[in-house]
Amino acid sequence: MxxxxxxxxxxxxxxxxxxxxxxxxxxxxxxxxxxxxxxxxxxxxxxxxxxxxxxxxxxxxxxxxxxxxxxxxxxxxxxxLGYAPEGRALFPMMTVDENLEMGAFRVSRKVRDARANRLLEVFPKLSPLRGRLCGLLSGGEQQMVTIARALMSEPKxxxxxxxxxxxxxxxxxxxxxxxxxxxxxxxxxxxxxxxxxxxxxxxxxxxxxxxxxxxxxxxxxxxxxxxxxxxxxxxxxxxxxxx
Ligand SMILES: Nc1ncnc2c1ncn2[C@@H]1O[C@H](COP(=O)(O)OP(=O)(O)O)[C@@H](O)[C@H]1O
Ligand SMILES: [Mg+2]
Structure with missing residues (x-):
């Protein structure tokens, strides 16, 4: 292969x-x-x-x-291919949930929500921050959102x-x-x-x-x-x- x-x-x-x-x-x-x-x-x-x-x-x-x-x-x-670029290119005026949503495409809301929930288990620190604007998060939290967003499309x-x-x-x-x-x-x-x-x-x-x-x-x-x-x-x- x-x-x-x-x-x-x-x-x-x-x-x-x-x-x-x-x-x-x-x-x-x-x-x-x-x-x-x-x-x-x-x-x-x-x-x-x-x-x-x-x-x-x-x-x-x-x-x-x-x-x-x-x-x-x-x-x-x-x-x-899922990409988490340099410098955490998030949408700072959007919430964690909204940023995650931007990472998924061509899937139903139900599938998208299920993926987001699964990723919040991988990054449990983000769970209580779902409604928070990304611009207000710490550097580490922003990096976690960046990675989680890249994973929302379930890349290989x-x-x-x-x-x-x-x-x-x-x-x-x-x-x-x-x-x-x-x-x-x-x-x-x-x-x-x-x-x-x-x-x-x-x-x-x-x-x-x-x-x-x-x-x-x-x-x-x-x-x-x-x-x-x-x-x-x-x-x-x-x-x-x-x-
Ligand atoms: N958009 C750009 N236009 C012209 N040169 C660039 C651009 N981006 C990076 N470079 C140059 O390319 C080289 C490699 O940069 P880069 O790939 O960002 O390195 P690294 O990620 O290892 O720090 C550097 O000399 C940098 O100045
Ligand atoms: Mg670089």
Whole structure:
């Protein structure tokens, strides 16, 4: 059976400025894959390519074995890609419930409500906040809504951009705990993070992105263990991301 997501020698950028060079990676069904790297190396660009927000200049993006390079972002969402973008792109003047509703499409109210109720079990902290405006929530709560909204369409693959940014370590732990439970229930996840430790603890396979290229790939646990990586990269990033 084909992998869920395959990037094959992808090059992409903004206008004429190339950012990603020859990026290949795969996410199998039920996999948890992390791509970690410092600020500005191209992690968000990579996810924008996956979601169709920017086109590939060469290479291919396949989902369930077929090229999606020509599909729009909406078509990719319908094909089974759920996206929680950087910076918690919620509707701040809408409630938690209303934001969740925006994540579901082509389903009845009954199905939508059932999905929302199930996700509120995954993120129990959101339950008492359903009627609250998202703009008034804490950073961690907003991140949970962003992820729950991406899951409202019942995607096959959840694509996450820096879910831990700006969150206290305890909240990062809670968030990744919820992701681990979703993953254990069979959800495939592709997460990019500057906070390498949290992502590498969560993922099974990992890639290190440097200057728009995949510099290292391996088992997440191995990358987490490697002293060279820890010295060269994690230490630097930890200093930037851990209060
Ligand atoms: N909309 C854009 N237009 C032009 N350049 C961009 C745009 N977005 C990001 N870049 C550039 O692309 C590079 C990679 O950015 P990005 O993918 O956001 O990195 P990361 O997510 O790893 O921090 C950076 O040099 C950034 O300045
Ligand atoms: Mg980014």
């Amino acid at each position: 084909s992998d869920l997501l395959e990037l094959d020698a992808v090059c992409a950028g903004y206008g004429r400025v190339p950012i990603l060079h020859d990026v290949s990676l795969r996410v199998g069904r039920g996999d948890a894959v992390a791509a970690v790297g410092a600020n500005g190396v191209g992690k968000s660009t990579l996810l924008r390519v996956v979601m169709g927000e920017i086109p590939v200049t060469s290479g291919d993006v396949r989902f369930e074995g077929r090229s999606i390079a020509g599909l729009t972002t909406t078509q990719r969402a319908r094909a089974g 693959l959840l694509v996450l951009d820096e879910p831990s940014t700006g969150l206290a370590p305890r909240v990062v732990g809670e968030l990744y705990g919820a992701l681990a439970r979703l993953h254990a229930d069979g959800l495939a996840v592709l997460v990019v993070e500057q906070n390498a430790r949290a992502a590498l603890r969560f993922a099974s396979t990992a890639h290190v992105v440097e200057d728009g290229r995949i510099a290292r790939s391996g088992l997440a646990a191995e990358l987490l263990d490697e002293r060279t990586l820890a010295d060269a990269y994690l230490g630097r990033v930890r200093a930037l991301t851990t209060p």
